[in-house]
Amino acid sequence: MTTITQETNGGSREFVKQSSLYQEFLAEREEILKHKWIESERLGYDIGFERALLDWIRKHRDSWRAARRAQLATSASAMAAAGGSTPPLPPAEAKK
Numbered sequence: 580m581t582t583i584t585q586e587t588n589g590g591s592r593e594f595v596k597q598s599s600l601y602q603e604f605l606a607e608r609e610e611i612l613k614h615k616w617i618e619s620e621r622l623g624y625d626i627g628f629e630r631a632l633l634d635w636i637r638k639h640r641d642s643w644r645a646a647r648r649a650q651l652a653t654s655a656s657a658m659a660a661a662g663g664s665t666p667p668l669p670p671a672e673a674k675k
Contacts, residue, residue, distance in 0.1 A: 603647075607640075611628070611631055611632050614634065614635040614639065615630075618634065619631075
């Protein structure tokens with residue numbers, strides 16, 4: 580029984596790692612960590628993840644997402660032209 584549970588959990592983890600939502604999360608997290616590093620260097624002390632997250636969301640998230648969507652659309656159309664399958668695009672965020 581333990582072996583089946585481990586195999587199922589392993590398969591679930593792989594499914595999550597391959598999902599476009601998780602890939603977008605990782606890409607966004609990487610950008611936040613870059614922002615944290617840049618701002619910490621500029622200010623001369625570690626600003627922490629939460630401050631970096633909130634600052635990045637306020638200042639950069641909308642433009643980053645638009646650029647990311649454009650980049651993914653371009654790569655998807657290039658793959659389609661080459662005869663490959665197209666990766667799913669992340670959904671556009673609803674306007675507030």
